[in-house]
Structure formats: structure tokens, C-alpha cells
Amino acid sequence: xxxxxxxxxxxxxxxxxxxxxxxxxxxxxxxxxxxxxxxxxxxxxxxxxxxxxxxxxxxxxxxxxxxxxxxxxxxxxxxxxxxxxxxxxxxxxxxxxxxxxxxxxxxxxxxxxxxxxxxxxxxxxxxxxxxxxxxxxxxxxxxxxxxxxxxxxxxxxxxxxxxxxxxxxxxxxxxxxxxxxxxxxxxxxxxxxxxxxxxxxxxxxxxxxxxxxxxxxxxxxxxxxxxxxxxxxxxxxxxxxxxxxxxxxxxxxxxxxxxxxxxxxxxxxxxxxxxxxxxxxxxxxxxxxxxxxxxxxxxxxxxxxxxxxxxxxxxxxxxxxxxxxxxxxxxxxxxxxxxxxxxxxxxxxxxxxxxxxxxxxxxxxxxxxxxxxxxxxxxxxxxxxxxxxxxxxxxxxxxxxxxxxxxxxxxxxxxxxxxxxxxxxxxxxxxxxxxxx
Amino acid sequence: xxxxxxxxxxxxxxxxxxxxxxxxxxxxxxxxxxxxxxxxxxxxxxxxxxxxxxxxxxxxxxxxxxxxxxxxxxxxxxxxxxxxxxxxxxxxxxxxxxxxxxxxxxxxxxxxxxxxxxxxxxxxxxxxxxxxxxxxxxxxxxxxxxxxxxxxxxxxxxxxxxxxxxxxxxxxxxxxxxxxxxxxxxxxxxxxxxxxxxxxxxxxxxxxxxxxxxxxxxxxxxxxxxxxxxxxxxxxxxxxxxxxxx
Numbered sequence: 196x197x198x199x200x201x202x203x204x205x206x207x208x209x210x211x212x213x214x215x216x217x218x219x220x221x222x223x224x225x226x227x228x229x230x231x232x233x234x235x236x237x238x239x240x241x242x243x244x245x246x247x248x249x250x251x252x253x254x255x256x257x258x259x260x261x262x263x264x265x266x267x268x269x270x271x272x273x274x275x276x277x278x279x280x281x282x283x284x285x286x287x288x289x290x291x292x293x294x295x296x297x298x299x300x301x302x303x304x305x306x307x308x309x310x311x312x313x314x315x316x317x318x319x320x321x322x323x324x325x326x327x328x329x330x331x332x333x334x335x336x337x338x339x340x341x342x343x344x345x346x347x348x349x350x351x352x353x354x355x356x357x358x359x360x361x362x363x364x365x366x367x368x369x370x371x372x373x374x375x376x377x378x379x380x381x382x383x384x385x386x387x388x389x390x391x392x393x394x395x396x397x398x399x400x401x402x403x404x405x406x407x408x409x410x411x412x413x414x415x416x417x418x419x420x421x422x423x424x425x426x427x428x429x430x431x432x433x434x435x436x437x438x439x440x441x442x443x444x445x446x447x448x449x450x451x452x453x454x455x456x457x458x459x460x461x462x463x464x465x466x467x468x469x470x471x472x473x474x475x476x477x478x479x480x481x482x483x484x485x486x487x488x489x490x491x492x493x494x495x496x497x498x499x500x501x502x503x504x505x506x507x508x509x510x511x512x513x514x515x516x517x518x519x520x521x522x523x524x525x526x527x528x529x530x531x532x533x534x535x536x537x538x539x540x541x542x543x544x545x546x547x548x549x550x551x552x553x554x555x556x557x558x559x560x561x562x563x564x565x566x567x568x569x570x571x572x573x574x575x576x577x578x579x580x581x582x583x584x585x586x587x588x589x590x591x592x593x594x595x596x597x598x599x600x601x602x603x604x605x606x607x608x609x610x611x612x613x614x615x616x617x618x619x620x621x622x623x624x625x626x627x628x629x630x631x632x
Numbered sequence: 633x634x635x636x637x638x639x640x641x642x643x644x645x646x647x648x649x650x651x652x653x654x655x656x657x658x659x660x661x662x663x664x665x666x667x668x669x670x671x672x673x674x675x676x677x678x679x680x681x682x683x684x685x686x687x688x689x690x691x692x693x694x695x696x697x698x699x700x701x702x703x704x705x706x707x708x709x710x711x712x713x714x715x716x717x718x719x720x721x722x723x724x725x726x727x728x729x730x731x732x733x734x735x736x737x738x739x740x741x742x743x744x745x746x747x748x749x750x751x752x753x754x755x756x757x758x759x760x761x762x763x764x765x766x767x768x769x770x771x772x773x774x775x776x777x778x779x780x781x782x783x784x785x786x787x788x789x790x791x792x793x794x795x796x797x798x799x800x801x802x803x804x805x806x807x808x809x810x811x812x813x814x815x816x817x818x819x820x821x822x823x824x825x826x827x828x829x830x831x832x833x834x835x836x837x838x839x840x841x842x843x844x845x846x847x848x849x850x851x852x853x854x855x856x857x858x859x860x861x862x863x864x865x866x867x868x869x870x871x872x873x874x875x876x877x878x
Contacts, residue, residue, distance in 0.1 A: 519735045558878035562838075566841050569877070614870075616868055616872075627872075627875045
């Protein structure tokens with residue numbers, strides 16, 4: 196076999212392993228033990244070498260039987276998924292790769308006895324065909340990733356169609372160049388140059404999708420960071436409010452002891468009218484204290500009273516009951532702020548859009564002998580809510596930012612072995628969080 | 633007929649609670665009240681009582697406090713509706729052990745107290761109409777209420793019923809069995825807080841102590857696996873049952 200043949204063969208192996216890796220990576224998580232990029236590269240190189248060696252024997256049946264086994268070992272080492280699913284995805288991958296090869300076997304009119312004898316022809320003679328074959332395989336893998344609902348990295352329909360123009364155009368150029376009858380067989384230099392250029396074209400196609408995926412991830416991270424900054428701002432405001440309220444409480448306690456002393460003195464002198472005046476004053480001060488005491492947890496009180504004020508401004512009835520014995524275990528203040536802040540923001544916004552019966556109901560209580568803390572927020576809403584597999588779709592305009600609210604609640608709640616569940620009952624939206632303590 | 637015990641050292645409060653109970657919907661002929669002014673007096677009476685449907689217990693009692701009294705009460709009546717009430721004292725984490733249904737503050741307005749009492753009475757009535765399941769233990773027939781059952785698993789002929797360890801009445805050496813299949817038992821019990829955690833067992837959700845994505849731990853420290861196919865539905869049912877209280 197010539198050196199160029201071997202190179203084409205090797206490039207084919209690289210392309211196949213990359214496509215299978217990319218396909219699996221799109222659906223499954225990489226095992227924790229091989230999370231490092233270097234380990235993945237080393238394993239991939241080993242697999243490519245193994246495939247290349249098997250191909251070098253030039254036996255079609257050996258190739259056909261060992262190819263799936265090698266790929267099976269590869270995906271088993273790298274990807275964390277159950278055997279059944281892994282097998283189904285492998286069958287799909289092999290069907291695409293082998294399917295494309297068979298299409299070209301038919302197109303090139305290779306006789307069946309030839310296939311039995313050897314797995315390849317003189318590859319330098321069919322360089323374009325090999326490139327076309329790989330490009331077609333790549334296009335098929337890309338389309339499959341795009342149409343599958345389980346895919347992790349999906350482009351939006353329009354962008355995908357725009358991007359799909361490039362690989363299709365590349366395939367057409369390859370086909371037309373071949374069928375136009377241009378013959379480079381006499382000029383090895385041009386032949387090699389063409390091969391390199393077409394290889395670059397193929398790599399360019401792959402890189403284009405890869406680059407767009409990276410760009411999308413960057414954009415998503417950017418949005419997430421923006422939302423984290425927003426949340427931190429809110430947390431800071433809460434903390435400032437808590438400090439203010441603590442100061443207010445200290446002042447009130449201090450004043451109360453003074454008032455009591457005065458009341459005692461007045462009682463001694465039987466000055467009942469003056470006592471009544473002082474009691475009245477005390478009542479007014481209590482009523483003016485906007486910070487309501489819902490529970491023994493200061494942060495909880497701060498969030499609930501702040502959100503209560505916001506609801507009141509929008510004429511929403513804000514009904515809160517916190518069981519007296521509530522305890523939140525190891526839940527940190529900032530996590531509590533994120534959970535309640537997000538859920539109450541959503542509930543108040545949804546209730547505000549109602550024309551009448553604007554209401555938000557909050558219940559926080561313990562269940563199962565104090566092993567679980569339950570936060571139940573019920574609100575009325577208008578319009579339609581779409582239930583998806585991942586939860587409810589937001590009805591707010593800025594989907595990018597707002598979708599993160601419930602997701603961040605979910606991820607925090609999971610830290611405490613809890614869950615966020617959303618239900619719709621009698622035109623009411625119910626968000627139920629339970630935390631395992 | 634409902635048997636309601638009120639244990640409080642303030643006579644006036646006992647009278648107030650009786651009025652609230654009548655205002656909340658119970659008629660005079662269908663309630664028998666038992667009044668006690670101390671924990672000791674109540675515990676002495678427990679020995680000679682067949683059943684109570686509701687206990688309203690002051691947390692601040694002289695000598696034997698509310699929590700101690702509730703613990704003794706739970707030994708005899710593990711599933712009866714218990715309501716704590718208190719003037720100023722805030723309940724502590726220790727109070728969970730006795731599984732109170734509500735904590736009433738004496739400072740509540742009449743309207744609030746009536747509202748809470750309606751919920752308490754509903755809970756009491758619901759418990760009274762709970763269906764019975766008949767189980768077998770050798771040649772004995774055992775009547776079980778949903779709240780007596782910890783979980784039910786598929787067995788050779790029918791199902792095997794595991795009892796909650798806090799229920800003294802049913803301390804059998806061997807498990808109780810039922811000829812009914814798990815599917816039909818589930819249909820009977822699904823409205824009483826039972827859900828499938830796995831194809832081969834249904835669990836009483838109120839006896840779950842800990843839960844992760846793949847496993848749950850019951851109050852008697854039994855660990856059961858949550859199958860992947862049931863996980864989502866189980867989580868939703870669990871959330872619904874937990875949220876039912878308020």
C-alpha cells in the first residue's frame with residue numbers, strides 16, 4: 196500500500212472516531228474518571244491506532260466484525276450510560292458509517308467478490324469518493340443530532356438550515372469535480388494538493404459547527420453570569436434591609452423598656468389616661484414597623500416582608516403562614532434567598548397580570564416528623580403555561596434570563612436532597628419545594 | 633361520635649376551644665369532650681380510654697409539660713390527630729417526634745382560630761373514615777388502617793404488608809400478608825398517601841425519613857430503591873402528599 200493510501204486510511208479512521216465521539220458526547224455525559232481532556236485524547240488515539248491496524252490487514256470481514264467491537268470498547272470507556280442505550284446509539288452510529296460506505300460501493304460499482312477479498316481499493320484513485328463519503332456521513336450525523344429531542348447541543352432550526360448550506364455545498368463541489376471528468380492522475384503534485392485542500396474543506400465543515408457550539412455556550416455562560424450578578428445585587432439589598440430592621444428592633448426594645456418603666460411610675464400614681472396614651476403610642480409604633488415577624492429566622496422574615504410590600508404595592512393579596520416550629524437545617528441564607536426570591540418573584544409577577552383575584556399564598560412548614568421542610572407557593576395566573584419535560588416554560592418576554600430562575604432554584608434544592616415540583620390546579624400555579632433536612 | 637380531649641390548665645381556654653369547635657361545624661350531639669387540667673391527670677385517664685379522635689394539648693403545663701404528655705399519649709394512640717396550643721412559648725424541634733398536626737397560638741384572632749379548627753376537624757373526620765385492609769398472620773385476620781402500614785411489597789401469593797414500628801398493637805414476629813395483589817391494594821390506598829417507588833412495592837409517603845434520587849429511607853431505617861421508571865411520578869406524588877398539610 197502506498198504511503199498516500201495509508202494516510203487516507205488513517206484520516207478516515209480519525210474522522211470516524213471523531214464523529215462517533217461527537218455523536219455520543221451530544222447525548223451522554225463523559226465518565227467522571229476520564230473527565231480530563233488529555234485522557235480522552237489518549238484513549239481516542241489508541242482507538243484510532245487500533246482501527247487503523249485492523250484496516251491495514253485489508254480483510255473486509257475482519258474489518259466489519261472488529262470495527263463495532265472497537266467502537267463499543269471506546270464508548271464504554273468514555274461515556275456514562277446504561278448498556279441498552281449505549282448499544283442502540285452504537286447501532287445507529289455504525290449504520291450511518293457503514294451505510295454511507297455501502298452507498299459508495301454501489302455508486303462505484305465495486306464487484307461483490309472484490310469486497311470479500313479486500314476492504315479497500317487503491318484509495319488514491321478514489322480520494323474524492325472517500326472524502327465525499329466522510330462528508331456525507333458527517334452531514335447525516337449532524338442532521339440526526341439536530342432532529343433528536345434528547346440532543347444537548349441543538350441549533351435553532353433557521354440557523355441549522357443556514358449552516359447546513361456549507362457541508363451540502365462542499366459535497367456538491369466534490370461530486371461535480373469528480374463527474375466533470377477532470378483527471379489529475381498524471382500529476383501527482385496536483386493530486387496531493389487537491390487532496391489536502393479537500394481535507395481542509397472537510398475539517399472546516401466540522402470546525403464550523405464546533406465553533407458555533409462553543410460560541411453558543413459562551414453566550415449562555417454570559418447570560419448566566421449576568422443573572423448571578425443580578426441575584427447578588429438582590430441578596431445585598433436583603434442584607435442591608437436585615438441590618439436596618441435589626442437596628443430598628445434594637446431601638447424598639449430599648450424604647451419599650453423605657454416605656455414600661457414610665458408606665459410603672461404612672462401606675463403608681465394612678466395616672467391611667469397617661470398610661471393609655473403611652474400604650475396607644477406603642478401600638479402605632481408596632482403597626483408602623485413594616486418588617487413582619489413570620490418566623491424565628493431573620494432572613495426568612497426579611498424576604499417575606501420585602502416581597503409582601505412589593506405585592507401590596509401591586510394590590511396582590513399576600514397570605515403567608517410559617518409554622519412556628521420551622522427549622523431549615525443547613526440551608527444557607529443565600530440559598531434561602533435564591534429559592535424564595537425566585538419563586539416569589541415569579542408568583543407575584545404572574546399574579547399581577549391577573550385582572551382580579553390577585554393572590555399569592557405562601558406556606559412554609561415541616562413534614563414527616565421534621566425530616567422535610569416544605570415551601571408551598573400558590574398563585575393565580577392568566578394566559579397559557581406550557582409544560583415541558585424540564586418543567587414549565589416561562590411566559591415572560593426575556594426567556595434567556597428568566598428561565599434560569601427556576602433552574603437555579605432546582606439546582607440549589609437538589610443540593611439539599613430536595614426537589615422543586617410545579618403543578619397547575621384550578622387555574623392556580625403551585626410551586627412546591629421540599630428540602631430533606 | 634367524636635371523642636375530643638382538651639388538656640389545659642386554663643379553664644377559660646378549654647371553654648373557648650369548645651365554642652370554637654362548635655363554631656367550626658361540629659354539632660353538640662356528635663362530640664364528647666374530655667377535659668383535663670394537667671398532663672398527669674390526662675395520662676392516668678389514658679389507661680382506661682378506648683379511643684380519642686383529637687387531642688388539643690397546651691404546651692406549657694405544670695410539672696409534666698405538653699411534650700412529655702404528648703409522648704405518653706403517642707405510645708397509646710400513635711395516629712390520633714394531635715394539636716399543640718401555646719400562649720407565648722414557641723415549640724421546639726423536639727415536638728416533631730409526636731407528629732402534631734397543627735400548632736395553635738392562643739393569641740390568634742377568633743376568625744383565624746375558627747379557620748384552623750375547621751382544617752383540624754376535617755383531618756379528624758378523614759382519619760375516622762379511613763378504609764380498613766384485611767391482612768393475614770398465620771390463621772389470624774388483622775385489620776389495618778393506611779396509617780398503620782409502612783410499605784407493601786409483592787409476595788409469592790399476593791403481597792406482604794410491613795407495619796409501622798410505632799404501632800404497638802401489631803407487633804408480630806412475622807410479616808402480615810394479603811391475598812390481594814399490589815395493584816388492587818394501591819388502588820385502595822393511593823388517596824391515603826401511598827405511591828409506587830418500584831414496580832414491586834408501594835410506600836406510605838408520610839413515613840419517609842430521607843430521600844435521594846435513587847433511594848428512600850423509612851422511619852424504621854429500611855432502605856428501598858426508587859426505580860428509574862417510577863422516579864418522576866414518585867417525586868410528584870411525594871411533593872403532593874407533603875404539601876397537603878396546608
